[in-house]
Amino acid sequence: MNSPQPFVAHKFGGSSMRDAERIARVAAILAARDGEPQVIVVSAMQGVTDALIALANSAAARSEVWRDALSQLRERHLTAALALLGAQAEATVEWLEREFADLADVLHALALLGTPSREALDLVQGLGEVWSSRLLAEHFRVRGDAAVWCDAREVLRVRAEELGVMVDWPSSQAHFDTFRERHPGSRYVVTGFVARDGEGRATTLGRNGSDYSGAIFGALADAAEVHIWTDVDGVYSADPRAVPEAVLIPELSYHEACELAYFGAKVIHPQTMAPAIERQIPIYIRNTFNPEHRGSRISAERSLEPPVKGVSAFGGLAILNVEGAGMIGVPGTAERVFGALRHGGISVVMISQGSSEHSICCVVREAEVDRAERLLDDAFRRELDRGLIERIAITRAISVLAVVGDGMAGHPGTAARLFDQLGRGRINVRAIAQGASERNISVAIDTADAARALRAVHAGF
Ligand code: ADP
Ligand code: ASP
Ligand code: MG
Secondary structure, eight states: OOOOOOOEEEEEOTTTTSSHHHHHHHHHHHHHSTTOOEEEEEOOSTTHHHHHHHHHHHHHTTOTHHHHHHHHHHHHHHHHHHHHHGGGOHHHHHHHHHHHHHHHHHHHHHHHHTSOOHHHHHHHHTHHHHHHHHHHHHHHHHHTOOOEEEOGGGTOBEEEETTEEEEOHHHHHHHHHHHHHHSOOSEEEEESSEEEOTTSOEEEOOTTTHHHHHHHHHHHTTOSEEEEEESSSSOBSSOTTTOTTOOBOSEEEHHHHHHHHHTTOTTSOGGGHHHHHHHTOOEEEEETTSTTSOOEEEESOOOOSSSOOEEEEEEEEEEEEEEOGGGTTOTTHHHHHHHHHHHTTOOEEEEEEOTTOSEEEEEEEGGGHHHHHHHHHHHTHHHHHHTSSOEEEEEEEEEEEEEEOGGGTTOTHHHHHHHHHHHHTTOOEEEEEEOTTSSEEEEEEEHHHHHHHHHHHHHHO
16 A cells, blocks of 8 residues: 655745735645645744734833734734635634734733733734634635644643753644544644643744744654745845845755854744754745745755855844953863853853963853843952952944855865955954854854955855
8 A cells, every 4th residue: 555645844934924915825835736735834924923022012011002003913814814715704703803802801911910921922922823824724725725723832842941942742742643633634734933831831932933833843744845935045145135146055954054044044943953853854945936946955965065055144142251361271260151151041152262261252142241241240259359350341232153064174274264254354353163063163243244244255155
């Protein structure tokens, strides 16, 4: 007997789900893949997550603007429902009205409390995916194509850990299998971004996390491929919005994609690769607005040419520099610096230490730098008082730029070329780090220089 055809996972981002016209386009792309079993994971309509977060914050701040913002959001979804479902919209419209009435209750409670609780924010910010996925599933039905709607909060179990949100695989798999037994089908439309934590509370996978949902549901459905559909043809050598000369990368390895994503290539969320690596599922990045294009393929295959595949950069960072002659030759100083930051729950983006040991420098998020400074101040109070550490210096408005490629390891000229380009562009490098894998070299620079640096470095490779 032939084994049944495997599932393919498809994830559509906010730009692909922006309005009724685009949601209908998504359904058409999927329906054209005739006979393919599909697990389809979708983001909220573009801008809705931002709007929901703003709603929760303004309600908690007791600013009355939340009522208008809520009615705009309701209007936007009702309009899409009517356009997508026509004469069959009634039940979905009623459902949406109940959803918005519930949301109004939550916001009202936040306004009474006068503070946005973590739990309320987690619940509210994930609602956009609940609505958009329901609209797509209903639209399939109206088209005459069967589809089962799956609210990921009924399936996906996660816990927040230091390195990000981790999936509880045994429990999620058991829930997914049960769901499929109860709702047999060959096309599932799943809410991206949302999940439940160990206590059963609604939570999310972090901003831009629907890509990760796509790979997770691909793994749960034992999919043969994961397709991430967005608004560009694939992964480019740099963000095409910032570097118009950027070129498409047809093939890249999981590790290259992880590094590019970690250093700011927004086209894919850095955690997306983990479930795919585990099961060796290839990921394709594809364009909803150019569906004939094959896109970029991300897989375990490594190609060492060209040595540098891409450049990415991200900002909103700050440098913390712990300096002092009293640190020279004193073992354990770096450990104490990073220990203090870890205990404070501050994630360190990049580390660099001069070989003189005269200073330890690390890059953290700018929003956390004041807290980080206080933690280090406490940890090194004695050394600071005795002058063994001269100061803890902060530099704000920092970006990190990284060049990434599996082939860099065997290629000694890469660093020279990078610094040559930065030098020619008169870009001041404040700190340097190289991943032990030699798959990336990253530099900290002023955010004011970042756009120029990205183009200069891109031109050099
Ligand atoms: P979606 O709504 O589909 O999740 P995103 O806006 O999150 O889409 O990601 C797509 C965007 O990522 C592109 O429009 C592009 O500007 C940006 N981007 C950043 N770096 C890269 C890169 N290296 N290759 C392609 N796109 C990139
Ligand atoms: N809607 C969520 C966000 O804007 C998740 C996603 O789109 O990936 O962050
Ligand atoms: Mg995205």
